Structure formats: structure tokens, C-alpha cells
Amino acid sequence: MTDTPLRLIVLIGSHREGRFAPTISRWFLGQVEQYADFDVEVIDAAEVGLTAEGPSPTASLPMLEAVGALAARMEAADAFVVVTPEYNHSYPASLKSLIDWHRTQWQAKPIGFVSYGGMSGGLRAVEHLRQVFAELHAVTVRDTVSFHLAWERFDEHGEARDPEGHARAAKTMLDQLVWWATTLRTARAERPYVTQSTGI
Numbered sequence: 001m002t003d004t005p006l007r008l009i010v011l012i013g014s015h016r017e018g019r020f021a022p023t024i025s026r027w028f029l030g031q032v033e034q035y036a037d038f039d040v041e042v043i044d045a046a047e048v049g050l051t052a053e054g055p056s057p058t059a060s061l062p063m064l065e066a067v068g069a070l071a072a073r074m075e076a077a078d079a080f081v082v083v084t085p086e087y088n089h090s091y092p093a094s095l096k097s098l099i100d101w102h103r104t105q106w107q108a109k110p111i112g113f114v115s116y117g118g119m120s121g122g123l124r125a126v127e128h129l130r131q132v133f134a135e136l137h138a139v140t141v142r143d144t145v146s147f148h149l150a151w152e153r154f155d156e157h158g159e160a161r162d163p164e165g166h167a168r169a170a171k172t173m174l175d176q177l178v179w180w181a182t183t184l185r186t187a188r189a190e191r192p193y194v195t196q197s198t199g200i
Contacts, residue, residue, distance in 0.1 A: 005039040006078040006181045008032065013084040013095030015046040020116065020150055023158045025083050028114050028145070031170040032081075037178050041073065045094040067101050074105035079112070079181035080138075081173075084125050085150075086117035091125040099132060106136040108193035110180035112173045113144040121146035137195055139184065141176040145169045 010029065014021040025042070032040055048070055074080075084091045099106075111133055115122025123146055130140045145166065147153045153161055160166050187193075 006037050006178065006185070007076055008038040008040050008079050008081065008177075008181075009074060009077045010040060010042045011080055011082045011095070011098065012042065012044040012046070013082055013092050013098070015092060015094035019046070019085070021046075021083060021085065023154055024114060024116050024147065024150065026158060027154070027160055027166070028081070028083060028170065031167060032174065035174060035178070037182075041077075043070070043073070043098075045092070045098045048098065071102055071105055074102055077105070077109065078185050079110045079177050080106075081112040081114060081177070082129060083114045084116075084122060084129065086115065086120060086122040086125040089124045090128045095129075096132075099136070103136060106133060106138040107195065108137060108139070108184050108188055110139045110141055110177055110184060112141045112177045114146075114170075114173075115144060116147035116150035119148060121148035121150070137193070139180055141173060141180060143169070143172045143176055145173055 010025065010032070012021050012025050029040065029042070032038055082095070084095055087093075111129075113126045113129065115126050117125070123144070126144055126146070133140050146169075147166075153166070155161060
């Protein structure tokens with residue numbers, strides 16, 4: 001356990017009507033509750049209302065104000081977990097928009113993934129996201145939590161049918177996230193992260 005709780009933001013990437021994301025997210029937040037290391041906040045891509053186009057000089061004032069408020073919350077985070085479905089072998093446009101509206105907020109911070117979908121369990125979405133976050137100078141943890149045929153993995157009350165197996169996967173990912181978040185928070189405090197060489 002860290003001396004000061006790590007500020008963890010759980011990002012819910014799905015935005016479609018009738019989405020399965022609330023079931024997955026509730027289950028995962030229940031796993032996080034077992035960690036005293038984390039102070040948790042949820043950001044739902046379906047609720048923040050960011051346009052799919054990403055940052056633009058012609059963005060409306062309400063949009064820029066919404067982005068500014070969201071950016072401050074994300075800047076304070078020590079780590080992120082992205083909850084994502086798989087749409088057409090990749091991740092949702094709503095999630096890409098949320099990512100693209102921010103930049104420095106991701107840098108030198110760890111990101112974990114909880115994915116869900118059909119036979120692939122959303123893992124193709126995760127592999128695409130790893131490339132995106134690498135470009136943003138974030139660190140993605142190796143292990144993930146994935147739900148193959150997700151709607152069959154939960155009962156009518158939203159309870160996992162294999163609670164022990166899924167809990168083990170979550171613990172592995174969260175243990176890695178705690179290590180990276182603690183290490184990178186210390187590193188950022190001791191030496192500000194730079195994204196490019198300043199030359200000689």
C-alpha cells in the first residue's frame with residue numbers, strides 16, 4: 001500500500017444505447033474497492049459530450065469549458081483504467097475523442113485495460129489502444145482483464161459467473177498498475193517528464 005492514495009480514473013469508453021459497459025464497470029469498480037491504494041473517480045465517455053473530431057480552433061466555448069474542467073481532473077490522476085468494448089475490431093470513436101482532446105494528462109502515467117466483446121474479448125481494441133497511448137508517452141501495463149462473449153459471463157443481476165477467475169485477472173492487472181503508478185508518480189516529482197530532446 002502506498003502512503004498517499006493513488007488517484008485512479010476509470011474511463012468508460014462505450015457510448016451506444018443499450019451498452020453493456022455499466023455491468024462491466026460496476027464489476028470492476030467492486031474489484032478496485034478492495035485496494036486501499038486507490039482514490040477512484042469515474043469518467044464516462046457517453047456523458048462528457050466531446051465531439052468526435054477532437055481539438056479544433058473552431059470548437060465552441062461550452063465545449064472548451066467542458067474540456068478544461070475534464071483536463072484538470074485528468075491532470076491530477078496518477079493512473080487510468082480504460083473500460084472498452086470492441087467495435088469493428090477496434091475501440092469506440094467516443095473513446096478516441098476523449099483521448100485526443102487531451103495530451104499532457106496522459107504523459108508518464110500508467111494505463112490498464114478492461115475489455116469486453118465477442119470471441120476476442122475486446123483484445124483487438126486493447127492492442128490498438130496500446131499504440132495510441134505509446135504515442136502519448138503513456139505506459140500500458142502488460143496484463144489485462146478481458147471478457148469473451150461478455151454477456152454470457154454475467155447473470156441477470158450483473159454478477160460474474162466466474163467471480164474467482166475474473167477477480168484473479170483483475171488483481172494481476174491492478175497490482176501492476178499500483179507498481180507503475182507509484183514508481184512514475186515518484187519519478188515525475190523528482191524529474192519532470194519531457195517528450196523530446198531540447199538539443200545540445
